[in-house]
Amino acid sequence: DAKTTQPTSMDCAEGRAANLPCNHSTISGNEYVYWYRQIHSQGPQYIIHGLKNNETNEMASLIITEDRKSSTLILPHATLRDTAVYYCIVRVVGGADGLTFGKGTHLIIQP
Amino acid sequence: EPEVTQTPSHQVTQMGQEVILRCVPISNHLYFYWYRQILGQKVEFLVSFYNNEISEKSEIFDDQFSVERPDGSNFTLKIRSTKLEDSAMYFCASSVDGQVNYGYTFGSGTRLTVV
Numbered sequence: 001d002a003k004t005t006q007p008t009s010m011d012c013a014e015g016r017a018a019n020l021p022c023n024h025s026t027i028s029g030n031e032y033v034y035w036y037r038q039i040h041s042q043g044p045q046y047i048i049h050g051l052k053n054n055e056t057n058e059m060a061s062l063i064i065t066e067d068r069k070s071s072t073l074i075l076p077h078a079t080l081r082d083t084a085v086y087y088c089i090v091r092v093v094g095g096a097d098g099l100t101f102g103k104g105t106h107l108i109i110q111p
Numbered sequence: 112e113p114e115v116t117q118t119p120s121h122q123v124t125q126m127g128q129e130v131i132l133r134c135v136p137i138s139n140h141l142y143f144y145w146y147r148q149i150l151g152q153k154v155e156f157l158v159s160f161y162n163n164e165i166s167e168k169s170e171i172f173d174d175q176f177s178v179e180r181p182d183g184s185n186f187t188l189k190i191r192s193t194k195l196e197d198s199a200m201y202f203c204a205s206s207v208d209g210q211v212n213y214g215y216t217f218g219s220g221t222r223l224t225v226v
Contacts, residue, residue: 032210034210034214036214036215038154041200041220042219042220043115043202043204043217043218043219043220044154044202044204044215044217045217046213046214046215046216047214049210049214087154091210093209093210093211094208094209094210094211096142096144096159096160096161096166096167096209097159097166097167097209098144098146098156098157098158098159098167098169099146099154099156099215100156101153101154101155101156102153103153
């Protein structure tokens with residue numbers, strides 16, 4: 001799996017959009033970008049994934065650059081409950097392979 | 112919304128004892144996983160299970176670990192002879208399609224404390 005680089009921590013004001021960057025410059029053509037988050041002491045939670053097109057669901061939007069070397073997760077209206085560690089993971093879709101979690105970005109939503 | 116259920120939420124065991132951690136994956140899911148997280152460290156993959164057999168395992172998943180799906184609904188992780196360093200949160204996860212269209216669903220974890 002390709003390696004990802006994320007900032008260690010970020011702050012965002014409640015109600016504002018939180019934009020979390022991820023670099024994955026060695027991504028292969030068949031690798032997807034997945035985002036998970038982990039709220040303190042809970043199990044990780046799937047957010048969104050994509051290959052090359054931008055994706056949106058009820059939780060977030062995922063913007064992938066045209067060269068696919070980086071991406072941004074957008075939480076459009078952050079709430080205090082969005083405070084968590086956010087993980088960007090790159091891997092081939094399908095199959096039973098495990099996920100490789102890095103250290104992620106600790107997003108702190110400020111009131 | 113369907114959930115992955117893990118029991119117990121917290122287990123304390125003496126070093127050298129055997130423990131079994133239990134998970135009930137989401138009923139129509141086909142792929143099952145165990146992960147662990149030592150306090151303050153990264154979430155680490157242990158093993159994946161599909162079609163009633165292990166698909167992939169990490170270096171952590173050595174001979175003291177085993178998994179089983181005994182009855183079509185439960186998915187268990189057994190640690191035969193626990194060590195102090197096995198103390199961690201253990202997360203079970205399941206997936207309907209190996210993350211093709213949907214991500215994993217994780218349980219809330221079992222905190223294992225080895226004393």
